[in-house]
Amino acid sequence: METTTGAPDQDWSAGAPPLSRYIQRTVRWARDFDLRRPWVWDLLVTLFWTGAALTDAAGGWRTTARDPDVPVWLVVTTSLALSVPLFWRRRRPLTALGVMAAAAAVGYGSGAFLQAAYLQMILVFDIALRLPPRTLVWPLALALPPLVIGAVRFPKESWDQLIVPTMWAYAMVALLGIAVRARRDHNAALVERAHRLEVERDQQARLATVAERTRIAREMHDIIGHNLSVITGLADGGAYAAAKSPERAAQALTAIGDTSRQALAELRRLLGVLSADSDDVDASEADRAPQPTLADLDALVDGVRAAGLPVRLDVHAAPEPLPLSAGRQLTVYRVVQEALTNTLKHARGAAPSAEVVLTYNRQALDVRVTDTGDGTGGDGERTGGGQGLSGMRERTALYDGTLETGPLPTGGWQVRLRLALEDTPS
Known part of the structure; x- marks a missing residue:
């Protein structure tokens, strides 16, 4: 049956x-x-x-x-x-x-x-x-x-009165059975398709949820990790200077307060986007808050310098470079931020320093972040299983870019990012 x-x-x-x-x-x-x-x-x-x-x-x-x-x-x-x-x-x-x-x-x-x-x-x-x-x-x-x-x-x-009408009746009944079968199979196919669409919809919703969680985790890692590293550097410097130069210690405390407030503001903006109440004013304002761009690199470098790491920023731009999208600018900002944060946490040696070189023309944008650490204690930690390196690679992959990380032959560490412009084939 x-x-x-x-x-x-x-x-x-x-x-x-x-x-x-x-x-x-x-x-x-x-x-x-x-x-x-x-x-x-x-x-x-x-x-x-x-x-x-x-x-x-x-x-x-x-x-x-x-x-x-x-x-x-x-x-x-x-x-x-x-x-x-x-x-x-x-x-x-x-x-x-x-x-x-x-x-x-x-x-x-x-x-x-x-x-x-x-x-x-x-x-x-x-x-x-x-x-x-x-x-x-x-x-x-x-x-x-x-x-x-x-x-x-x-x-x-005659045969026409006995055989032909009966055989025609059998043929019509057979056609009716075939028609009913085709209709039943069609309905079963529609139900099966509806089930598949429901399963695909649920899978897409789950994938979207996972992707959003990953994005939020990446953003929170970049915000908290960088600002806590800067605060740690400022606190260490302030503790060292407290006995000899109270003025420098007071400056360090002020910088710690500014950095903390900046971190809280960014976290409030990020968490405001996640608010379940769409009518909430703070959430809507947080959603409209601008993301960091290339123009914010100077402030980023200044914060790292205040934490005690000498950083030099060189920008080489073409006379009329094509504009970068907001997403690409955020990717560049976060990669530089993560690279400098890793330098703050992992660079070893006497008075390490860092250099950020940004080359920007009509074909591509190239960013190179290097430091002068001796590589004796930080390289293994930098290639560990944390969120930093994987987050940089995920951001780069979104725009079909390339990311290279590794130690330099002369010592230290390098992070190099290359992003093609919107109208440039990858």
Whole structure:
């Protein structure tokens, strides 16, 4: 028996008129009940048509019979043989049709010409509905011989009146089964497509959530990591200068306060975007707050210098460079910020320093950040499994750029970023 897949937990009749919803629910309930207990429906169908066949065998068969003197016991037996096999119409349709065709041959050959022979059309419909199309050859081969036997035994009527109309009826029933099957398969395909679309929608939502979490984690790492490194450098310098130069210590404390307030402002902006209340004024203002650009590199370098790391910034721009998008400028800013933060945390040696060289023309933007650390203690930490290096690579990959990091032959560390401009092929 064939089973079909569907969506029993979904109500596809939503929005339909009340009568249509009631009919669809009833049909769905009957279909589900039939899938759970198919023998009940088969038994009801068999009992109904068996009763109809026996009613006809009680005497009505003589109105169409060619030989009214056929024994009643033969008529009853043939009627049962034409109706009882309906119980196996879905499990063994070809076998049941073979039994009914043999009974029909007996009926036509004896001259009874029982109307119960037309019950074979039910088997033809089920075969067209459930079995492969090539199987329809068998109903034709089984239904034709009884008609030929009747035409040969009782040739009073022409073949056009006996064989041709019946075979046309069988063909129409087969076409009806094929049409119902095509419609059912089409509906099943639509339901399956709807399910796939729901799964894809949920997957896209999960992927978007993961991507957003990654972006937020990257932004918070860049903001917190850089500012805490600057604050740590300022605090160490202030503690060292407290005993000898109270004025320098006071300057360090002031710089710590400014850096902390800047970090809090950036975090408030980032968290304001995540606010669930879209009507919140602070959240909307935070969403409109500008992101860092190339113009903010000077302030970034000044903050690192205040933390105790000498930094030199050189910008080499073409006379008329193409403008960079806000996303590319943010990528450059964050990469420089992360590189200088790593220098603050990991550079070793006597009085390390850093240099930022930005080359900007009509083809590409090239950024090179180097430091003069001796590489004895920081290189392994810089290539560890933290968020810094992976965040820089993710930002670079968004704009099809290249990022190179590693130690210099002369000592120290280098981070090099190259981004193509919008109208330049990668």
